[in-house]
Amino acid sequence: MSVYIINYFKSPIKFLWGLSMKMKLLLTVGTCLVLWSVMLVSFSNVFKHHLLGAIVNGSNDSDKPRDKLLEGLLTADFDEDSCLSRYQSSLYRKPSPYKPSQYLVSKLRSYEKLHQRCGPDTEAYKQATKNLGHDDENYANKSVGECKYIVWVAVYGLGNRILTLASVFLYALLTERVVLVDQSKDISDLFCEPFPGTSWLLPNEFPLMNQIDGYDKGYSRCYGTMLKNQTINSTSIPPHLYLHILHDSRDEDKMFFCQKDQTMMNKVPWLIVKANVYFVPSLWFNPTFQTELMKLFPQKETVFYHLARYLFHPTNQVWGMVTRSYDAYLSRADETLGIQVRVFSRRAGYLQHVMNQIVACTQREKLLPGLATHESQVTNTSRSKKLKAVLVTSLYPEYSNNLKNMYWERPTSTGDIIEVYQPSGERFQQTDKKLHDQKALAEMYLLSLTDNTVISARSTFGYVAHSLGGLKPWLLYQPTRGKTPDPPCVRAVSMEPCFLTPPTHGCGAKKRTNSAKVVPFVRHCEDLWHDGLKLFDDTKDEL
16 A cells, blocks of 8 residues: 555656556545545534533523523623623523513613713713802702712722612612712723713712712711701702711611602702612612512512623623633533632631531532542442532632542542632732722622522622522521531522611601511521511511
8 A cells, every 4th residue: 555655646647547446446435534534523623612602501502592682681782892791691601580571671771861861971961060069059959950960989899889889770770860980999990881872980070079088977968967967958958968878877877768868869969879788678668669669670689680780791801800710610510619708707716617617518508519438438430420610719718728628638429520719819808909809800700600609698799799690599607606607508598689787767667667577578688697688589488
């Protein structure tokens, strides 16, 4: 055969003429086989590409068109390349069982038009800010146009900011105000613009820009302070009000949620708000809001889920962090588990208590397998082994290292393979550091892409992650008195975040009342031992 090959290369044409019919037939067949092999390899690669796309999309039907607009929640009016996450996120999530109401979709399209009409650089905005910097008591009675505004001021950590911005936006939907966000921090490095044809960033030339950082309970235009001092009434409306909705809010500050107070507040053109709590549950106490909210969210526990998927689209830089980590560590797994650990104490023994708690929770709830004993190593090889990827997010790397070592040193009782991955472990929170906040946002999104989550109680970081993913997490009780809690965790009934410091009074009540008794679908959070408030769809059983 080698002789034929040599002769072929010396003189191909003469060689072909000199071949017998049998050899010509053999050469033809061989050539066809080579061509078929090339075509099969090419087809195989194409098939794998489509199969991978189907798996990432959570479906085995690669021909099924993906819903990149999320049932109409998103508008198609954006350039896709400017914000890849907006329309690509559906590739990394399973089809959602939670559909936005058509009323919510309609309300969002109406809001987008309002923002285009009243947002920065419009004539309406210029008219509304024309005299805002002047201390004119009759300002609110002057014509300031059709537009009213609420300004969100960034305070505290990223989880708090995301939860409060969603809360402020919902309030804006209910009251037909335009949301403008403080850009003095790193908001534009984290999220794309959510509204087409306009910006939600508060212009740096805003007349009160140099003052708003200093607003607190002592500010004379703080609503709670004005109520306390009886310096506000329906005939004396200030040009702007400051709303103090923080963990240290007074009862007077929390009257903001009441119907009577909202009637008066509706006349104020500008509201400036600082918040570090998810105050959505308290909006349902207002009968006027409640009627509208039920139309917007027939499934009450989907409020943050829908608002977050509409508002919060990571910038291309952050989205790159998300997709690279997902493709490298999560995409190949049969099952994924996200574990988020918030460290509330650095006292001796605390780390080990929480580590014991994580192991107890994940193994008791069958989220991770136990370890095989030395006496009875796993010998059943007939069962196909699963690959379970565990994503750990924490400022501290010890938790992921301990889990990694545990499953490396001993086989699992089921034979499954456990891979543990932690994107970062920076030990100290560095709020307002651009790269730190970008990593934090990427990790929130990665947690939201897992099949199940275990999160720390009272952690706004964890609340954002599981709610964004439409997940009902296992909540790790906070260790008390230096002991590991028993039981270690509880499964959430609702996927909504918790309002950690809600009002303890009822609007119009003569005495302080339990806010969890005001309406049946707003109750205490599962992880706080009868504290905090959150929304529930299931109102039959008390927690």
